Amino acid sequence: MGDDLLAAEFEANRGRLRAVAYRMLGSGAEADDAVQETWLRLSRTGGDTVDNLPAWLTTVLGRVCLDMLRSRASRREDPPPVTELPSAEDPEREAVLADAVGAALTVVLETLTPAERLAFVLHDLFAVSFEEIATVVGRSPAAARQLASRARRRVRGGSPAGAADAARQREIVDAFLAAARGGDFAGLLTLLDPDVVMRGGDGAVGLRGADEAARFFSGRAQAAVPATIDGAAGAFVRTEQGVRIALSFTVADGRIIAIDSIMNPDESIVIELLD
Structure with a gap:
């Protein structure tokens, strides 16, 4: 070159x-x-x-x-x-x-x-x-x-926002899960940042943009249980086929900017079910 x-x-x-x-x-x-x-x-x-x-x-x-x-x-x-x-x-x-x-x-x-x-x-x-x-x-x-x-x-x-910020993130993620279960496409769009990305366990971006992510999740998450994933607001899914999926959400300025989906997480991922 x-x-x-x-x-x-x-x-x-x-x-x-x-x-x-x-x-x-x-x-x-x-x-x-x-x-x-x-x-x-x-x-x-x-x-x-x-x-x-x-x-x-x-x-x-x-x-x-x-x-x-x-x-x-x-x-x-x-x-x-x-x-x-x-x-x-x-x-x-x-x-x-x-x-x-x-x-x-x-x-x-x-x-x-x-x-x-x-x-x-x-x-x-x-x-x-x-x-x-x-x-x-x-x-x-x-x-x-x-x-x-x-x-x-x-x-x-160590976030200065503390528990109040964590509670707000939990509220947003729970609203997202409810909108996904109900097929509320418009509701999902209001919760997703326009440039939201969904990443796999290897960090690779699989979905990009609010419209694409909303279409993917609309009508899904029926089996999702609220959880914390490595301390972050998230959800845990166990499919009928036995596949386990951890969903971790990153929230900024009241909207979800990133969703990390980890299939069959190992012991390095700390998961706490809330329900």
Whole structure:
């Protein structure tokens, strides 16, 4: 791959990489350093042996961020100020970054180990599969899932919103389940964010958008039992064929922004039935 083409391909991924790095590191300056180091590593390889460039870049960037977090921890450095927001080349990108990274979340992320933080950010915020995360942290996919599960519980447990926020999320999820059982398509649309995604256990996006998700769930969830999944409002389904499905919902600003569907969850997933 020629230098100009390689640079163009990298620039096409720069915004996403910077967003990942900022969520990982909580610092615009450090995020820029991590992205620059990723570019240097790509330029040294030449890109000719890279089959999936976005995945390769995410893996390399994850390792760079992981090293930076571990170095920070070993030197016992204080985390960067959570009020710092990354600069951006255009207002749209800046708005996306600012909206996605709240100061409260950054504070809670600082309580995680570097590996937990990486697993949580890559999977829960960017829908990276556990197989890819495993290559970054040097563990098995099952171990990567456990890292994300532990991080998720600690993040939700440390939420400043506390019990009131958890109660509101439970209310929204219960309303969603009721609308699904009743085939209330319009009701489902009011509860789903326009850009909602539904992910499988490997983090891959299966459904995207409120209309598609509402059509999928309308008339379903008859056997769904309210539950908490890794501390999050969710539901648990056991089919007549014996298949077990855990549904975990992520709620923001009164709407569901993500649904994680885990088929036959193992012991790393903490499930508490509420009925």
